Amino acid sequence: MAPTKKRNVSSAKEGKENAKKAKIDPDTLMKGVLESKKHANDVYDLLEMLQSHKEKDVIGAISSCNTLFSSLLERKDLHRGNLPDEEEALSGDYTAQQKYQIFMRHRYNSCKEILFDHLDYEEFSVKEAAICCLMKFAESEGQHPLEDLDWSEHYSFPREFIQLVVGRLLSVTTDNTLLLSRFQEYLQMVDVRYYVMSAIRDSVTKVMDRNKGVPLPVYQNNVFNLMSNISMASSESELTNFMVTRETKHEDWKAAKLKEHKRAFEKMWLCFLKYKLPTSMYKRVLVILHDSILPHMSKPTLMIDFLTAAYEVGGAISLLALNGLFVLIHQHNLDYPDFYQKLYNLLEPSVFHVKYRSRFFHLANLFLSSSHLPVYLIAAFAKRLARLALTAPPTALLIVLPFIYNLIRRHPSCRVLIHKPSSQDELMEDQYDMDEEDPAKSCALESSLWEIKTLQKHYHPHVAKIAMLINTPLTEQEDDIDELLELTTFELMERDLKPHQLKNIPLEFETATQLLKGGGDVLQEHFCLD
Numbered sequence: 001m002a003p004t005k006k007r008n009v010s011s012a013k014e015g016k017e018n019a020k021k022a023k024i025d026p027d028t029l030m031k032g033v034l035e036s037k038k039h040a041n042d043v044y045d046l047l048e049m050l051q052s053h054k055e056k057d058v059i060g061a062i063s064s065c066n067t068l069f070s071s072l073l074e075r076k077d078l079h080r081g082n083l084p085d086e087e088e089a090l091s092g093d094y095t096a097q098q099k100y101q102i103f104m105r106h107r108y109n110s111c112k113e114i115l116f117d118h119l120d121y122e123e124f125s126v127k128e129a130a131i132c133c134l135m136k137f138a139e140s141e142g143q144h145p146l147e148d149l150d151w152s153e154h155y156s157f158p159r160e161f162i163q164l165v166v167g168r169l170l171s172v173t174t175d176n177t178l179l180l181s182r183f184q185e186y187l188q189m190v191d192v193r194y195y196v197m198s199a200i201r202d203s204v205t206k207v208m209d210r211n212k213g214v215p216l217p218v219y220q221n222n223v224f225n226l227m228s229n230i231s232m233a234s235s236e237s238e239l240t241n242f243m244v245t246r247e248t249k250h251e252d253w254k255a256a257k258l259k260e261h262k263r264a265f266e267k268m269w270l271c272f273l274k275y276k277l278p279t280s281m282y283k284r285v286l287v288i289l290h291d292s293i294l295p296h297m298s299k300p301t302l303m304i305d306f307l308t309a310a311y312e313v314g315g316a317i318s319l320l321a322l323n324g325l326f327v328l329i330h331q332h333n334l335d336y337p338d339f340y341q342k343l344y345n346l347l348e349p350s351v352f353h354v355k356y357r358s359r360f361f362h363l364a365n366l367f368l369s370s371s372h373l374p375v376y377l378i379a380a381f382a383k384r385l386a387r388l389a390l391t392a393p394p395t396a397l398l399i400v401l402p403f404i405y406n407l408i409r410r411h412p413s414c415r416v417l418i419h420k421p422s423s424q425d426e427l428m429e430d431q432y433d434m435d436e437e438d439p440a441k442s443c444a445l446e447s448s449l450w451e452i453k454t455l456q457k458h459y460h461p462h463v464a465k466i467a468m469l470i471n472t473p474l475t476e477q478e479d480d481i482d483e484l485l486e487l488t489t490f491e492l493m494e495r496d497l498k499p500h501q502l503k504n505i506p507l508e509f510e511t512a513t514q515l516l517k518g519g520g521d522v523l524q525e526h527f528c529l530d
Contacts, residue, residue: 026057026064034071037100043068043107050114055123062115062126066133069108073140079105080146105146112137119168119179127179134165135186142191142244157244157255159195166199169226172207172219180222184229189243193230194255197264200227201271208275217278224281227272228288232265232296233258266297273306279317282310286320290327300332311342316356318346323363340377343367344439347384352396361399365481368407375413380439382407382414383432386451394460401452401466402479409478417449418470 029046032039046068049061072078079101084092089102118130141158169176169183187193200223207219233239236258254260273285285293294300303324310321322343328334343364351360368381382404389400408414431446455467 026061030064030068033068040100040103043104047107047110047114050111055126058118058121058126059129062118062129062133065111065115066136069111070136070140072104072108073137073144073146076144077101077104078108078146083109116164116168119176120171120174124178128182131165131169131179131183138162138165139243157191157195159198162192162195163199163202166196166226167203170200170203170207170219170222172216175218176222177225180225180229183226186243187230189241190233190239190261191242191244191255194261194264196226197230197261197268201264201268204271204275213275215276215278215281217281220272220275220277220281223272224284227268228284228292230265231292232261262296262298266299266302269293269297270302273303276309279313282313282317283320286310286317286324289320289324294324294327294332301328301334304328304334304336316354316359318342319356319360319363322346322367326363326367340367340373341438344377344380344384345437347381347388349388349391352388352392352400357396357399361403361481365403365406369410371410373411375411376445377439378407378411379414379417379444380442382417382449383442383444383447384434384439386449387432387434389455390451394458394463397455397458397460397463398466399481401455401463401469402481404449404452405469405474406478406481409474409476416445417447 024045026046026049029039029042029049033042033046046061046064049057050065052058052061069078077100079098083105084102086102086106089099094102112134115130115134118126121127121130138158138161141161142156145156145158169180187196204223207216239256239258239261242256277285289303294303297303307321307324307328310324311318313321322339325334325336325339329336329339346360351357354360368378385400385404389397392400408418430448430450431443433442436442449470452467452470456464456471458464458467
């Protein structure tokens with residue numbers, strides 16, 4: 001029975017101690033450790049609170065740890081250089097001050113490990129407090145380095161620390177969109193931005209190669225969210241906001257040079273895009289490509305492999321990929337002879353029924369706006385659109401017909417498609433080959449736009465009216481199709497059903513006052529009634 005009694009006494013004692021600890025405020029512990037080395041062991045209690053299951057207690061402990069270890073770094077009370085084992089430090093030839101510094105350095109490392117684990121905490125408030133504390137530690141380590149660094153290349157920036165932070169943010173299993181949005185404020189700092197780009201590249205290579213290039217939707221989504229938050233400076237004079245600052249100049253520091261930033265930016269995106277992406281990711285990249293990525297690359301034409309791969313995905317992604325290629329062709333002198341053939345092959349019946357229809361015709365109008373394109377190419381586009389128009393809905397036809405007319409206005413040589421000389425009694429065979437993928441071989445110029453003539457009998461009056469315009473000489477002024485791009489079937493029906501203002505139309509010179517009797521006595525005049 002004696003052992004049992006001892007255990008009960010021990011349990012009661014532990015319970016009292018735990019209750020006593022629970023009443024201790026983390027700030028009180030932190031202040032005690034900073035005031036006197038004799039309270040050094042209180043740091044264990046602080047770290048224990050840091051691992052609490054209560055959100056409020058964890059956040060309070062994070063704040064106290066932030067102040068404690070930032071102050072110890074500033075006071076140089078953490079061991080600098082290679083960290084010896086604690087047991088070795090106790091038995092080795094170290095002074096009391098050195099043993100204290102080694103002890104606190106081990107506790108500092110333990111604190112960082114717990115904070116890294118808290119980036120996966122269930123409550124976002126804890127994640128937010130943890131990432132802010134870690135970045136504060138990074139700043140303090142930059143000002144008071146704990147390791148011997150290569151000062152010429154990396155200055156005193158805690159590069160490995162930032163790599164660990166980025167590695168935990170880019171989780172393979174957890175969507176960190178909200179946390180990455182919070183991390184965005186640190187990307188405003190020039191040096192942080194530079195080393196984050198380098199860390200992203202290393203992480204993508206390591207993770208994707210380990211997974212043999214197979215898409216990882218959650219991980220790649222995290223990577224994209226972090227990269228898309230990186231905004232590049234436009235000139236060297238904008239590189240002024242550094243997290244790590246020293247009295248010496250930044251002339252030899254890569255993070256202080258715009259050229260190095262652009263190089264890191266380019267390598268980061270090319271590394272990310274060389275691996276196969278989830279289908280939805282292609283669209284997100286392509287939407288920001290021409291505004292946020294290409295302008296900051298030294299060799300934008302290196303994106304051609306990605307754009308070619310994106311075109312093969314199909315649908316809206318193919319169209320957006322062509323938009324990227326169009327930018328490279330016009331702004332960066334890319335030679336891509338298959339561009340218009342690829343655009344031509346996107347003209348399928350489905351293009352009239354998808355949600356990106358307006359964007360398709362907006363970009364197609366942009367791509368075909370040049371008056372220097374060959375006549376056979378414009379004729380092929382006009383003819384293919386006319387053929388597809390036979391089965392298109394009215395809302396699409398109100399776009400397609402003005403689109404075709406604009407093509408003919410830009411290229412008067414295509415008027416031969418309207419006025420095809422032939423004998424009145426001759427039945428012509430349409431030479432156009434709808435199945436030919438090469439517009440140069442489609443024989444469009446040997447055909448005519450008889451499809452528009454057919455649409456003059458369309459059941460919808462607006463379509464028939466627009467189709468009738470081909471019977472008259474087209475004006476030189478192009479139709480503005482931008483207003484029609486967002487037109488929906490609902491809006492079209494609502495417009496047709498809307499009551500129009502009725503006008504009084506005179507039916508005769510003298511208003512009738514009663515049946516069969518006008519103002520001039522019609523019956524008396526014609527029937528000679530008494």
